[in-house]
Amino acid sequence: MSVHAEVRRISVPQLTAYKGQKKLAALTAYSAPIARLLDAHLDMILVGDSTAMVGYGMPDTLSITAEMLTAHAKAVVNATQRVCVVVDMPFGSYQESPEAAFRNAVAMVAGSGVQAVKIEGPAALAPTTRFMVERGIPVLAHVGLMPQYMNVMGGFKAQGFSEEVAERIVEDALAHQEAGAFAVVLEGITEALGRRITETLSIPTIGIGASPACDGQILVTEDILGLSGSRIPKFAKQFADVGSVISNAAQQYADDVREGRFPSLEHCFGVKK
Ligand code: KIV
Numbered sequence: 001m002s003v004h005a006e007v008r009r010i011s012v013p014q015l016t017a018y019k020g021q022k023k024l025a026a027l028t029a030y031s032a033p034i035a036r037l038l039d040a041h042l043d044m045i046l047v048g049d050s051t052a053m054v055g056y057g058m059p060d061t062l063s064i065t066a067e068m069l070t071a072h073a074k075a076v077v078n079a080t081q082r083v084c085v086v087v088d089m090p091f092g093s094y095q096e097s098p099e100a101a102f103r104n105a106v107a108m109v110a111g112s113g114v115q116a117v118k119i120e121g122p123a124a125l126a127p128t129t130r131f132m133v134e135r136g137i138p139v140l141a142h143v144g145l146m147p148q149y150m151n152v153m154g155g156f157k158a159q160g161f162s163e164e165v166a167e168r169i170v171e172d173a174l175a176h177q178e179a180g181a182f183a184v185v186l187e188g189i190t191e192a193l194g195r196r197i198t199e200t201l202s203i204p205t206i207g208i209g210a211s212p213a214c215d216g217q218i219l220v221t222e223d224i225l226g227l228s229g230s231r232i233p234k235f236a237k238q239f240a241d242v243g244s245v246i247s248n249a250a251q252q253y254a255d256d257v258r259e260g261r262f263p264s265l266e267h268c269f270g271v272k273k
Pocket of ligand 1: 028047048050051088187208218219
């Protein structure tokens with residue numbers, strides 16, 4: 001008989017059931033060491049396409065590929081046991097047609113072991129959400145400020161200040177809900193709009209720069225750890241200065257090496273000369 005205590009992952013339906021019961025805490029992770037540290041504390045980890053900018057120093061999220069995100073997602077899944085892991089579908093991998101989206105999502109899910117995918121998009125993408133959900137791939141929708149639409153939106157601009165745009169974003173969120181999305185990320189919108197969508201939807205809203213009126217929050221881990229240099233968004237509270245810890249450790253290491261303070265193999269293994 002196996003004596004392993006089975007650790008079950010938080011499932012997608014469990015996350016949906018948080019609505020009105022408890023706030024959903026989520027962060028991004030792109031690598032095994034960070035994911036391992038986050039696992040015990042969060043409800044969901046997103047392997048976001050933000051790694052294009054945060055991890056690779058690209059100017060935007062448009063050039064990261066499905067292969068790259070799948071490799072990051074696999075590392076995160078392998079390093080975690082209890083958190084629900086979701087991967088971003090990259091730009092161009094789901095907009096063409098529901099069929100192409102499903103095919104690409106299957107490759108990402110099968111190649112990494114994640115439980116769900118996230119897609120950015122207005123109501124026009126709701127049929128894609130429906131197509132994937134009906135075929136076994138849970139979808140987290142992302143509306144409001146959609147970084148993959150930066151060239152259409154004219155940059156990374158907060159959304160929802162006019163009644164017309166606010167109304168459209170409510171419609172976008174509702175369309176994805178009706179298509180079967182298990183939750184909706186609301187990025188860069190006003191508090192009034194965040195509250196309105198949260199009160200309208202029966203699935204959780206996960207805000208990023210969208211106010212505490214949302215059912216939960218997702219932030220980029222590097223932003224809250226002081227690892228993003230000067231590019232920290234105003235809504236991202238910094239909880240630690242890991243950047244200084246790494247920098248100090250690197251300096252001490254370099255000093256040690258330059259002073260010749262590094263051990264021999266015999267010293268490590270206690271071998272007598
Ligand atoms: O790519 C990303 O990290 C996101 C966010 C919602 C944080 O989409």
